[in-house]
Amino acid sequence: MGGGQDLAVVIGGSGAIGRSVVAELRTRGLGVIATHHGQHPSDPDAGTGWVPFNAASGDATGLRAAVDAVPNRLAVVVFAVGVPSSKRPVADTPGEEFARLFAVNALGLVTAWQALAARARAGAARLVVVSSDTVRVAGAGNGAYTASKAALEALALTLAKEEARHGVRVNVIAPSLVASPQAEQILAVKGVTDIGAHYAGLPAGRALTVQEVAGVIGGLGCDPVWDYATGTVVRLVFDSGAR
Structure with a gap:
């Protein structure tokens, strides 16, 4: 990262939303370190440092080392990790699936934050956590995913209280359905x-785009208008008020 360029870290940068967030933050002039799980992205963004990170492992040694190697201020952290459920009823969903989704979707944030907290505090960084509107809807056949995202939001709101004294701001974005290969x-x-x-057939006549979601994340992470906010959940839903 050159000169005085601020640094952003995108956990889960190789997914559809993550890739769009990486591009958004680079457009805003930040240097970016992004994580991938498994295969290295085949078309890595120029100027973006890619680091392997398995959110379920409880180990963020490589991520910590990559960030610590860059002296620039850590200004933005985005947690955009997420794995889906099998869409079975709770009664038919194996306990292993619940454990795996909690390990990745919720405890992955704990693992990442424990690795980055010191640098984030030093830079009075903003943490943006990507959840899902499923927490509000709680539809049938999605219990493991919904529960893991509810836990993720609870952790993020707890961090907002714990880290405020360090100048760190923590906010959550919870989009409804986003058009993507995973969706x-x-x-x-x-x-x-x-x-x-x-x-x-969706209320807005379409799904959200990854660019729309990334734009909101970029705003929460960078725009001065959000400097006051912490512990806020921004739910990207289309509600016309019609019943």
Whole structure:
């Protein structure tokens, strides 16, 4: 990272939302370190440092080392990790699935934050946590995912209180359905065969785009208007008020 360029860390940077967040933050002039799980991204963004990170492992040694190697101020941390459920009823969902989703979707934040907290505090960073509107909706057949995201939000709101004295701001973004390859895979598991028709039947007549979600994350992480806010959950939903 050159000169006095502030640093952003994107946990889960290789997913559809994560890639868009990386691009958004680089557009805003930040240097970016992003994590991937498994295969290294085949078309890494120029100027972005990629680090392997398994959120379920409880080990963020490599991530800590990569960030500590950059002396620039750590200004923004985005947690955009998430794995879906099998969409089975709670009674039919194995306990292993609940444990795996909690380990990745919720405890992954704990692992990452414990590795980055000292640098984030030194830079009075902003942490943006990506949750899901499923916490509000709590639809049938998604118990493991919903519960893990509810736990994630509880952890984020706790961090907002704990880290405020260090100047750290912690906020959550919880989008409704986002058009992405993962979303289409999940819809297929639910038996949806016409993705376009499904999107058209949503309240807004379409799903959110990854660019829209990334734009809000970029604002929460960088824009002065959000400097006052911490412990806020921004739910990106379309509610016309009609009943």
